[in-house]
Amino acid sequence: MTVLTFATFGLLAATVSANLKALKIGTTPGGYTKPARGWGSWGIQSGGYLSSDDFNQQHIQPQCDAMASTLRGLYTVCALDSGWSFDGGDENGVIRYNSDKFDIPNFANHLHRQGQQLGVYVVPGAFTSDYDKYVAGTKTKIRDICDGDYSFGRCYLKYDHPDTQKWFDSNAKQFAAWGVDYIKLDFLTPGSPSPGTNLRPDSAGEVIGWHKAIAKSGRKIFLDISWKLDRSKPYFDVWEQNSDAMRVDVDLNTYSSTPFTSWDRIQKTIEQYRQWAVAALSYYDVTHTHPDLDDMMVGNAQNITGLTDEQRRTVFLHWIGASALLKLGSDLTKLDSYGISLLTNTHALSAADFTAQYAMQPRNPGSGRSDPQQLQSWISGPSPSGEIIVLLTNYGKDQGSGGWGGGHDSTQTVTVSWRDLGVSGPFICRDVLSQQVVVSLLGLKASLTAGASNMYRCTRLLPGHHFASRYRV
Incomplete structure (x- = not known):
């Protein structure tokens, strides 16, 4: 030789x-040095693969347990998407968990005992059904901090009202008491389209309000904002100063039972990440929020996932390279050997630690x-x-x-x-x-x-x- x-x-x-x-990513506003790794329920919810009736602790907890065992604790966040809460708050308009489906404090304790974290999903605004309730600690009715209707049971908040922040604070305080570790804040504008909803033109104040409330809550909670967000400099500044991660595009889901996703959706999301990276490089020497390319659909075979093994490998490597959340959207109770080999590859996850500081x-x-x-x-x-x-x-x-x-x-x-x-x-x-x-x-x-x-x-x-x-x- x-x-x-x-x-x-x-x-x-x-x-x-x-x-x-270099495209450098620094410590996030919430104090995180790398993005979250875990699983989100929307992949199996969105197309009815898991029915709305079966979206409950009985069916979700085994997914999280499989993540702890089969994936050897390498992914920790177990995030509940839409449907975990009641439509209507408590006596102060604070979000309540649907006790017919989940016991959130009990679920959080179960996850924490096995080294995992609990995530929940929220959308902008207070409940319109709570208009005559008082914001906690004030004599202000919720109707007084509202100005307009999203059309999905929430109101536009008046971000300049002195008691609006107290509404955010009361919700973050409740989440912290339950043991919540991750929040996905969805339907934000400008950027998100409005399919069948009445999104307000600008809801950036939601991100600021939740960030401030989390900082006061006494618990470290990762804030991931969604879905396709405006990348002009003024708004990018808001996102990177107030969130730990931001979505780059709309959902990857096909919204059918199976397959979960498709290659054209992957191509589109990677292109949106390219645009995100070019914008971030042009604006900052160091940015402080991680891109979120949506859930990785790589754990299941092609008949469920909709991707070939080569395409699954490409998704996994791109999500790593993009310093993105390694949040799975698979059925974790039906992982195949190839999916397990990808997701537990220690060399790949070590590379993800590098790209958490230097996104591709x-x-x-x-x-x-x-x-x-x-x-x-x-x-x-x-x-x-x-x-x-x-x-x-x-x-x-x-x-x-x-x-x-x-x-x-x-x-x-x-x-x-x-x-x-x-x-x-x-x-x-x-x-x-x-x-x-x-x-x-x-x-x-x-x-x-x-x-x-x-x-x-x-x-x-x-x-x-x-x-x-x-x-x-």
Whole structure:
């Protein structure tokens, strides 16, 4: 075996090119240094896979227990989506859990005993049915802090009313008392469309109100805001200053019992993440909220998930690279061996710890631009030591939402140079999933079927470092 040294090639150490700005994510407003990992119930609720009658603690707790056992405690948040609460608050208009379906304090205690966390779902506004109740600790009726109707039993809140924040505070205090650890705040504007609802043009005040209330509650609660949110600078500032994570697009669900999702929805969401990353890079040196690409539908076989194994791998690697919430939308009681192998891959989850600080950004093969392309490359980092993570993908034919147009559903080679990525080599890289070693002076390449991806974790080589390996470009 030939031992190669830098002297052999007359090379210098790898250095970071000045034209690459890392997409850094700092500590969130809630004090989190990485995004949540867990499971959300909407994947099995949305299309009736789990009926509304069966959405209760009896059927949800086994999902969380399977996450603790089968997935070895690597994912911790167990999040209840729409339907866990009553339509109408307590004597002060504070949200109540539906006691016919859940005992929330009991459920929280069960999860906490096995090292898990409880998540709940909320939408904007106070209940319209509570208009004649008084905000806790005030002589103000709920009707007095309202101005308009969402059409789903909630009112528009007057964010400038002095007692509106007290309504937020009373709800966050109740959630903290129950043991809630995660809140998904949905239907926010500007950004979210209005299918059959009467969304107000601007509900950014909800995010500010909930953030302030959580800070007063005495409990650390992760705030994830949803769904497709405006990314203009004024609103991006609000999201990143008041939330721990923000959605980049609408739901991935097909809203049929099965399959849960489809490849065209995945393509569209990845394109929306690309736009999020480009915006974040243009606005900030460091942003303080994590992108949320919606629930990962990767744990079940194709007949349930709607994705091939290659597509499931691509989703998993993209969600990791995007510093996104690793929140599952699968039926955790029916995980297959491939889904388990992905979700419990310790090398992949270690890579996710890196991308929690350095989210991936697009760098087009051949140009280093950030445009949407069928054959795409992404880079996370570099860290101060020069470590990077690289993702290569063949998205296949654009099914109408990927952004690049056209394309071919065939096996193609994706080739990217270190120059394209904004760094200079050589690097020693490992395939994150297979752990195969690649030593490269010029860049990376991979032969990928349509819908497939490879991720590499790369460390720069120092002058005088010897390596013995098969040389690859």
